[in-house]
Amino acid sequence: MKKVVLKDIAQYVGVSTALVSYVLNGQAEEKQVSKENAEKIKQAAIALNYQPNQVAKSLRTQKTHTIGLVVADINYRFSTGITRSIEAEAKRRNFTVIYGSSDEDAEKFTQLTNVLINRQVDGLILVPGEDSEEQIVLLQQSGTPFVLVDRYFPNIDTNYVALDNYKASYDAISYLVKTGHKKISFVNLETSLFHLRERDRGYRDALKDHHLEANPEWMRHLRPQHLKEDMELATRQILDRLNPCDAVLFATDRLSIAGLKQFNDYGIRIPKDISVLSFDEADAFDLFYCPVSHSRQPLEKMGEAAVDILVDLINKQKTHKQLYFQTDFIAGKSCRE
């Protein structure tokens, strides 16, 4: 069964392709197409089940109505969440999303963005990984509209939608202080990614402002590739006999899961033995014996904002924006009060 194209409708009705195009694009009035022909064309389109060829349309209009999305790792909850909200908002605005996962690999990230650009996406939404500054700068120079989400580079002036990581971290620690904790550990990843470094800063400043002990051993930076072993060491340090912590803040959901597993293995009970607070949400928290308190990123809002900004950029409304969001605090029962 051959594909029905515009020309087929034109022949079927006995008019030129121009008329058909006008009618099917809702320009019947504007282009003063006779009611009779307009009606015939509409009927024919239905009768022949005409499906416009978007590729041809894109080539002609130089617009694909497509957004390219590169997430850091599709296995992250953050990624599926943000993808979902970006898709929803994109659909609302009649855009399609093509996406890919860089798996935190700078080269793959570059490759992916190039593939997407070759496919003529109108713009990009990116969650860049380590060592991607260069590619971002190149993108910027090329004039491709793009928005960064979650992660950004303080010394590159781009549009981005991010969390106020400093504040989120500061507030989380303040909450722990307020609920009577005095020896607070912070477990983060070893990375140069700015947003995670901001969480460090929030922790440090909060401790200082509340005049708490800032034991250097309590701020841990685990190697992503050696999470399990580094976590084992970290938790042992945190639970140290002589000077144990009474609370720990994990900087990401994956850290929390690894940490809680380790606590399980050690037979440590939450929150009796130690209070636990987490960044991000994880489905896995559901199955833990006590709900885990955590700071939740407003993924829906962030995704929507990213699409909004990007679409503005695409439409040449040169909004230059850096948007910060606040976390929602989800109170569980993993913190002693």
Add this chain to the structure above:
Amino acid sequence: MKKVVLKDIAQYVGVSTALVSYVLNGQAEEKQVSKENAEKIKQAAIALNYQPNQVAKSLRTQKTHTIGLVVADINYRFSTGITRSIEAEAKRRNFTVIYGSSDEDAEKFTQLTNVLINRQVDGLILVPGEDSEEQIVLLQQSGTPFVLVDRYFPNIDTNYVALDNYKASYDAISYLVKTGHKKISFVNLETSLFHLRERDRGYRDALKDHHLEANPEWMRHLRPQHLKEDMELATRQILDRLNPCDAVLFATDRLSIAGLKQFNDYGIRIPKDISVLSFDEADAFDLFYCPVSHSRQPLEKMGEAAVDILVDLINKQKTHKQLYFQTDFIAGKSCRE
């Protein structure tokens, strides 16, 4: 900065676009392009940073080298897993994947497939939901190459890649029987989806073959939209004072999570009070106090197979295939031995 197109290179070097096209598509030898020109063209392409316009290419060749993927719900672990492996295999074969989530909604499913077809994807990989038979039949009639994954319709003769759900279920029950369980419950979803009905059948037959009590109350079908309340009822029934089960098999990961949460709430300990076996894998299992034994779907292999079959279809190698896979049994500690 204007985009560099083929013509620009042609002008830059002083040849026709045909030559440029030949050289950049590796047909220099075949088309007997002079070494001199070939070299110049290659240099120019690099110098001008030429990026071919895939849209134009697709229009001309009538091939987009793109696969459309529609998953049932991006939030399922199954979806991210299969997406990942499909993406990887597609990339290996030089295809890009555009995907969307139908959120188990038949209308959205139809819409999505149409959007993808309009974008001229070369073929589709689909995880259809309830009430999508009609759309599948239409697709088949239209001649669009497609492969179903995970779910399929026994009375529609399509290509698919699926689990041997009957056997997986049968084997899981047999394992429970072998480890000494006698009163085995099976918690499934209320749905007409064939693959889940097959799991019912496996359960029933296994009970019969092992001459076990087949209490109708022990085969539960929960409404997906009322999972929590139905699960509460189901678990109460399973734990019934007078005739409690000694084991339960959950038909999906989400059911397991809901069930285990409920057990947590009731203060039931696994596997002391009851043995638990699950289909699928869940990150959340990690945080449960005891590793959950489960039957794991070989997502990587399934995704690869789906791409393989689809690409064959696209290349007119009319392989007509129904592929069944077996689950891997992952032994945890949630079953009393």
Add this chain to the structure above:
DNA sequence: TCATTTGCTTTAATCGTTTAAAGTATTACA
């Protein structure tokens, strides 16, 4: 010397749309 072959290059149509610009009746007005 003329025809043929070889080696290389260009021309131009094509994919399926969109959209200025031009074309052609018909009607209105002076």
Add this chain to the structure above:
DNA sequence: TGTAATACTTTAAACGATTAAAGCAAATGA
């Protein structure tokens, strides 16, 4: 009656690639 406006419709050139087919020298063969 001639001109202008109105109401439509068609023509044809894009968009950026691919690719038969044709073109054109120079080399070869008879």
